[in-house]
Amino acid sequence: MMSILFAMAKKDLKLLFRDKVTLFFTFGFPLLFSAFFGAIFSSGDGGSGLSVAVTDLDLSPESTRFVQHMEQGDELKVELTQEQQAREWVRTGKKVAFIIIPAGFGKAYGSLFSGDAPELIVGVDPSRKAEAGMLEGVMMKLGINRFKDALSDPDTLSRQLDRSIQGLDNGDMPEQWRSLLKNFLPKMNDLVKQEDGAGEPGGNSGSGSGSRIEEALMPLKIIKQDVTVRSDLPANAYAITLPQGMYWAIMGVIMGFGVALVQEKSKGTMSRLVTAPISRVQILGGKALGCLLALLIVLGLFFILARFVFDVPVERPDKVLLAVLCVSAAFVGIMMFLAALGKTERGMASLGWGVMMVLAMFGGAMIPLVAMPAWMISISNFSPVKWAIVIFEGATWRQFSYAEMLLPCGIMLVLGVVLFLSGARLIKLEQ
Numbered sequence: 001m002m003s004i005l006f007a008m009a010k011k012d013l014k015l016l017f018r019d020k021v022t023l024f025f026t027f028g029f030p031l032l033f034s035a036f037f038g039a040i041f042s043s044g045d046g047g048s049g050l051s052v053a054v055t056d057l058d059l060s061p062e063s064t065r066f067v068q069h070m071e072q073g074d075e076l077k078v079e080l081t082q083e084q085q086a087r088e089w090v091r092t093g094k095k096v097a098f099i100i101i102p103a104g105f106g107k108a109y110g111s112l113f114s115g116d117a118p119e120l121i122v123g124v125d126p127s128r129k130a131e132a133g134m135l136e137g138v139m140m141k142l143g144i145n146r147f148k149d150a151l152s153d154p155d156t157l158s159r160q161l162d163r164s165i166q167g168l169d170n171g172d173m174p175e176q177w178r179s180l181l182k183n184f185l186p187k188m189n190d191l192v193k194q195e196d197g198a199g200e201p202g203g204n205s206g207s208g209s210g211s212r213i214e215e216a217l218m219p220l221k222i223i224k225q226d227v228t229v230r231s232d233l234p235a236n237a238y239a240i241t242l243p244q245g246m247y248w249a250i251m252g253v254i255m256g257f258g259v260a261l262v263q264e265k266s267k268g269t270m271s272r273l274v275t276a277p278i279s280r281v282q283i284l285g286g287k288a289l290g291c292l293l294a295l296l297i298v299l300g301l302f303f304i305l306a307r308f309v310f311d312v313p314v315e316r317p318d319k320v321l322l323a324v325l326c327v328s329a330a331f332v333g334i335m336m337f338l339a340a341l342g343k344t345e346r347g348m349a350s351l352g353w354g355v356m357m358v359l360a361m362f363g364g365a366m367i368p369l370v371a372m373p374a375w376m377i378s379i380s381n382f383s384p385v386k387w388a389i390v391i392f393e394g395a396t397w398r399q400f401s402y403a404e405m406l407l408p409c410g411i412m413l414v415l416g417v418v419l420f421l422s423g424a425r426l427i428k429l430e431q
Contacts, residue, residue, distance in 0.1 A: 060106025
């Protein structure tokens with residue numbers, strides 16, 4: 001009996017992989033799908049900052065340092081250019097905004113306790129209103145750095161105070177405030193210089209005034225401690241996209257075998273096989289075995305590529321093998337049931353693709369499970385695609401225990417057996 005099963009399975013495998021188009025959509029297309037979207041999601045440039053054009057007209061040490069702060073942050077993608085080019089890029093939609101640092105910025109930036117606040121000229125694409133609010137917040141955060149720079153460096157703070165004292169006679173400041181600051185700022189400057197001397201070799205203190213003044217004026221002092229947590233997301237984006245791609249490979253296999261089975265029914269091949277000295281169990285078992293072997297080959301190749309090409313963690317081959325077997329068994333049953341319902345090749349193709357696309361839509365093959373809203377996750381529980389992806393993820397980066405794999409594997413095995421027996425019964429009644 002086993003020799004007959006393997007002979008029929010070998011015949012179906014040859015027919016499947018002889019068709020170059022079927023072979024591409026069974027293996028090539030799902031692999032391209034996984035690699036393409038994995039590359040998008042793992043790219044460090046995707047959505048990782050507002051693209052802005054910056055022009056520095058001041059060219060002072062303060063303005064240069066301000067630009068460096070913008071470049072070092074994750075919120076902005078900065079490109080330095082001339083003013084006219086910066087404005088043109090925003091006008092044509094190539095940049096979200098332009099930021100022009102006008103002349104005199106450095107002087108205002110360095111006058112911490114007197115004078116006007118440093119100014120920036122910002123122009124935002126009117127179609128990017130959401131980004132405009134974010135950009136304003138980023139600029140305000142960067143502006144606070146001048147206080148941090150001054151308070152953390154005694155030399156900088158002393159220069160700020162000297163400049164502020166010299167500027168007290170300018171401007172429209174009320175006389176009461178001017179008198180108060182003339183009395184306060186020189187004393188603060190003397191204190192800074194005394195503390196600076198105390199922090200030097202030979203002084204009375206072992207700590208510099210920078211840290212003392214900064215800590216004294218800091219609203220909160222936060223002590224950070226590392227905490228190890230279990231992440232709900234993989235470090236590698238391919239760990240998400242490859243299980244999705246595996247489903248498209250599964251769909252290519254079962255559609256190929258399903259259409260072939262309907263074709264044999266419609267052309268009378270099945271009737272001739274029934275009259276031969278072969279039982280119906282052997283005929284359907286050979287079809288199921290061929291489909292199962294094809295799935296094992298394709299999914300096995302995917303996991304090999306996942307491990308050695310895309311660096312997806314595959315630390316437990318035994319769990320990967322369990323995942324492949326359970327998922328393959330389930331979709332063999334689905335193939336048999338769909339083939340039993342299809343009366344013609346065209347009908348089987350329409351029915352199969354329609355059903356499988358709906359299952360893919362709500363099962364995580366189009367939208368990753370980790371990105372689904374709550375209502376969609378509830379619906380996904382009725383899709384075998386969701387449980388297949390859960391099993392694949394559990395065997396790799398989620399590192400499921402055998403107890404945790406019991407539920408999804410059990411669901412897939414029960415579903416596969418029920419649908420296979422139902423499909424075999426329908427085909428038998430049809431004969």
